[in-house]
Amino acid sequence: MKKVLLISANRMKKPYPVYPLGLDYVAGALKPRYQTKILDMNFCPSLDMLGVQVREYEPDYIGFSIRNIDNTDLMSPRGFLSDYQDMIGIIRMQSKAPLILGGSGYTVFPLEFFRALGADFGVAGEGERLSLLLDTLEQKGNAASIPGVITSETSSVRYLPWKGELHRVFDPDAEYTKFYISYGGMLNLQTKRGCPFRCSYCTYPHIEGGKMRLLDPREVAHQARRLQDAGAKYIFVTDSAFNASYEHSLQVARAFKDRGVTVPWGGFFAPTVPPEGYFQQLADAGLSHVEFGTESLCDTMLSNFRKPFAAADVFEAHRQAEKAGLHIAHYFLLGGPDENRETLRETLEGVDRLNRAVFFFFCGIRIYPHTALYETALREGQIQASQNLMDPIFYRSPFLSGPEIIRIVETHAAGRINWLIGAGEGKATRILPRLYERGHTGPLWEYLIA
Ligand code: B12
Ligand code: SF4
Numbered sequence: 001m002k003k004v005l006l007i008s009a010n011r012m013k014k015p016y017p018v019y020p021l022g023l024d025y026v027a028g029a030l031k032p033r034y035q036t037k038i039l040d041m042n043f044c045p046s047l048d049m050l051g052v053q054v055r056e057y058e059p060d061y062i063g064f065s066i067r068n069i070d071n072t073d074l075m076s077p078r079g080f081l082s083d084y085q086d087m088i089g090i091i092r093m094q095s096k097a098p099l100i101l102g103g104s105g106y107t108v109f110p111l112e113f114f115r116a117l118g119a120d121f122g123v124a125g126e127g128e129r130l131s132l133l134l135d136t137l138e139q140k141g142n143a144a145s146i147p148g149v150i151t152s153e154t155s156s157v158r159y160l161p162w163k164g165e166l167h168r169v170f171d172p173d174a175e176y177t178k179f180y181i182s183y184g185g186m187l188n189l190q191t192k193r194g195c196p197f198r199c200s201y202c203t204y205p206h207i208e209g210g211k212m213r214l215l216d217p218r219e220v221a222h223q224a225r226r227l228q229d230a231g232a233k234y235i236f237v238t239d240s241a242f243n244a245s246y247e248h249s250l251q252v253a254r255a256f257k258d259r260g261v262t263v264p265w266g267g268f269f270a271p272t273v274p275p276e277g278y279f280q281q282l283a284d285a286g287l288s289h290v291e292f293g294t295e296s297l298c299d300t301m302l303s304n305f306r307k308p309f310a311a312a313d314v315f316e317a318h319r320q321a322e323k324a325g326l327h328i329a330h331y332f333l334l335g336g337p338d339e340n341r342e343t344l345r346e347t348l349e350g351v352d353r354l355n356r357a358v359f360f361f362f363c364g365i366r367i368y369p370h371t372a373l374y375e376t377a378l379r380e381g382q383i384q385a386s387q388n389l390m391d392p393i394f395y396r397s398p399f400l401s402g403p404e405i406i407r408i409v410e411t412h413a414a415g416r417i418n419w420l421i422g423a424g425e426g427k428a429t430r431i432l433p434r435l436y437e438r439g440h441t442g443p444l445w446e447y448l449i450a
Pocket of ligand 2 (some may be wrong): 202293
């Protein structure tokens, strides 16, 4: 049987190390026809060890998973391309196996990564398609004809969401699984793929598809139970927006209860108005943390962002989540199209009215291809069509500069510990590693709530 080594290249440990869920699905699509092994660089101690593992496994194919492009932090930007180049340099010294790229970050810049890393193939979008690529290569077929597969001849990338089955292979005994359990205790799962909304700056519908594909709630609960039995102390639901289907998310919660899932869990939510009692029902099924993608509390900005809610909805969603006793975080994106002193003031004064929560402020919005913000930035001459956006470019409001926004938010925050400004090196990311090392579990941002 041919052997496939699947390497998770992510080594970012902030805000905490993230279990390489995507590779469980890729391995699930390859089994039983291919033998697979997952090598997680979060757990691999050095580049030398990477070389040793590649040499010893003697793979026929190597899959290289690219999750993060950069830390998406305007205040202290850090790109990961050179890290990946170093890893691939070592891999190439130890193996002649075809190297295939994939992953969510890869999907945003498939041609750029392909060229910069000198890969043999790439798979944009869902990695289940790797099975088609390998079968085609085995049969000496034409790989370039598979939608989403990138070869040296590809000049534009087109693909549709994967219509076949989804299988996750989870190994509770793998060393890397034990690493996540011992450090923060967080494992993750998915209940659906795709997001039906079209927020102007967001890549998720491009990465996962613009239609929801719902997984069977009983199967999701079965997975959650396996994570719990393996020792998970917290489960992160990685869906773009867990409540994008109220009905399905409630079915998942009920299935969790039926299956005896007792570990706390959380995920991303859109602050749309939920049916009465929604958050209480989720809380009864173990939901403990709600992360709202709020972005602004000014209706003009929310409509500029094409968000599926207005500021009043955010307050109502917050009220219900608070009533259910949940830990709440709101994420804000400042500096979008038409942001000015007035819109910013409205948002900050709105934040003052949200009780008992943590607020993450991202100042400056990363411009990604395949988004409406990209078109706006192009029209406004902030970027050129030929520009390589892998080197992060942040949208600039013509009315308010990035440093000005940061200054206004910092002044308004007046040192409040639950106001976190900037992504990468902020207060939380300095505090959290220490808490994990002392054995605390979960996302832990709730410790910042005053
Ligand atoms: C959930 C999530 C988080 C959670 C993760 C929690 C957890 N414990 O899992 C949290 C909030 C912690 C988080 C943090 C960050 N995140 Co995040 N996150 C996501 C999200 C929404 C889903 C990722 C996921 O798990 N998907 C589910 C799995 C099943 O899918 P997948 O991994 O993509 O794998 C599939 C395919 O990609 C492919 N595939 C994967 N690997 C491979 C390999 C091969 C060879 C092949 C062929 C295919 C393949 O097949 C898989 C199955 O179909 C994505 C956006 C998105 N919708 O994808 C952003 C995303 C991955 N995050 C992103 C970023 C930037 C970050 C942060 C750096 C933000 C920050 N500044 O703090 C941090 C980094 C954290 C870290 N330590 O790495 C970016 C990465 C791109 C970029 N700009 O760099 C994304 C893409 C969002 C975006 N802005 O576009 N994130
Ligand atoms: S921001 Fe959230 S709700 Fe909007 S398109 Fe992206 S994932 Fe969907």
